[in-house]
Amino acid sequence: xxxxxxxxxxxxxxxxxxxxxxxxxxxxxxxxxxxxxxxxxxxxxxxxxxxxxxxxxxxxxxxxxxxxxxxxxxxxxxxxxxxxxxxxxxxxxxxxxxxxxxxxxxxxxxxxx
Amino acid sequence: xxxxxxxxxxxxxxxxxxxxxxxxxxxxxxxxxxxxxxxxxxxxxxxxxxxxxxxxxxxxxxxxxxxxxxxxxxxxxxxxxxxxxxxxxxxxxxxxxxxxxxxxxxxxxxxxx
Numbered sequence: 001x002x003x004x005x006x007x008x009x010x011x012x013x014x015x016x017x018x019x020x021x022x023x024x025x026x027x028x029x030x031x032x033x034x035x036x037x038x039x040x041x042x043x044x045x046x047x048x049x050x051x052x053x054x055x056x057x058x059x060x061x062x063x064x065x066x067x068x069x070x071x072x073x074x075x076x077x078x079x080x081x082x083x084x085x086x087x088x089x090x091x092x093x094x095x096x097x098x099x100x101x102x103x104x105x106x107x108x109x110x111x112x113x
Numbered sequence: 114x115x116x117x118x119x120x121x122x123x124x125x126x127x128x129x130x131x132x133x134x135x136x137x138x139x140x141x142x143x144x145x146x147x148x149x150x151x152x153x154x155x156x157x158x159x160x161x162x163x164x165x166x167x168x169x170x171x172x173x174x175x176x177x178x179x180x181x182x183x184x185x186x187x188x189x190x191x192x193x194x195x196x197x198x199x200x201x202x203x204x205x206x207x208x209x210x211x212x213x214x215x216x217x218x219x220x221x222x223x224x225x226x
Contacts, residue, residue: 001122001129001172003205007213009114009221016114059114092116092220099212100120107205108122 003104032075116217126171145188
């Protein structure tokens, strides 16, 4: 057996941020487009787009500055507030996996011998 | 926003123990029957039964000593090994919620002011 965990932030409307959602935002930031980020994460464009809008709705924070048209058909980049959220979430979860593995070893160590 | 988490143990076959599954085992232990435990957790009897058998299959550990027949149509009680697993899981997760709330306050504190 091995320990697993999932960590997320909720508003009254539902999930706002999770590891997956943060990866999506980071992929948009790196690639400059929702479509490229969706490809990178292996989800349909529509799903990625919906998730971003859902996060915006649930957090009340604008996450994307979209650039319509232009060469390549426009792009998307994170707002300052979105980058701040991503950074805070990464800080929130940093090292938590080690904490949980340590707890697992202490609680189940003798059971695994 | 508020932080949420989920914690579970997996074997190669899938989830073995989770907070919900441990509650199910505890409810069986307290009530002495799968049916009463299922009622307590608000799930169909069949689903509770399946989960227990799934846990047994995935962990390779016998969890229930079933008593067939007798007054009340038989019952179920946890094996010593099942009680040990429940106890270890409770130790594994004890205080983790506070750890995560503290991490949330540190990472998102200024964002909430």
